[in-house]
Amino acid sequence: MTAAEPTIVATSGGHRIGDRTRVVFDALVHHAIDLSGVHGRRPRILYVGTAIGDAEHFTARMTEAARVPGFDLTPLHLFPMPNVEDVEGTVLDHDVVWVMGGSVVNLLAVWRAHGLDHIMHKAWQAGVVLSGVSAGSLCWFQGGATDSFGPELRPVTNALGFLPYSNGVHYDSDEGRRPLTHRLVAEGTLPTAHCTDDGVGLVYCGTELVEAVTEIPGRGAYQxxxxxxxxxxxxxxxxxLPAHRV
Structure with a gap:
């Protein structure tokens, strides 16, 4: 079972601290799974941690977070080499791709070196729900503001471009992102920006923004x-979104 049309869930959330585990999947991850249309079996999530260098401790936390609600999670590592023989087949065999935050610039370089950019586009067209947080949100757009180059925010303009907009993440918690996004859009460096406060996600069917959703009351999305x-x-x-207690 796959989504009825190409679907992206771009977020500044999806995780929180658990009562018995370090990390649990919050409502945005559950919503991405709902949008995949999976039923009658355990959802299959592909976790991609390229942006944090495939950090093993976080892969372990994501695996534990998936165990609690009964999801099957497969990590896709690219460091020091792909951990699966058939990368394309592995991606296409999942219901949802969840991309972790970190350095979007490093993510883009490594994905392109391995052809994962083209594989992700094929999966998107095939109905695999593409989703993620922070860098895992920004990567699907034309670009946005990033701290990939250092503490001072700078623009990235060569993201994957599946969506014809730019993206602003952590719009409420990182005070530099809103003014830089405004400046970059005003001067034409970036196209129209779709932005999310922490805990908020944007749902796209094809390239159309169809809904903003949140797991935290009072937070907003912005164009x-x-x-x-x-x-x-x-x-x-x-x-x-409905709360998910675990």
């Missing part, structure tokens, strides 16, 4: 457009 030489921001009120 930043260019009007002449200035940026105009509009709030998009997200729908609150």
């Amino acid at each position: 930043v457009t260019r009007d002449g030489n200035r940026a105009v921001e509009e709030r998009i009120e997200p729908r609150r």
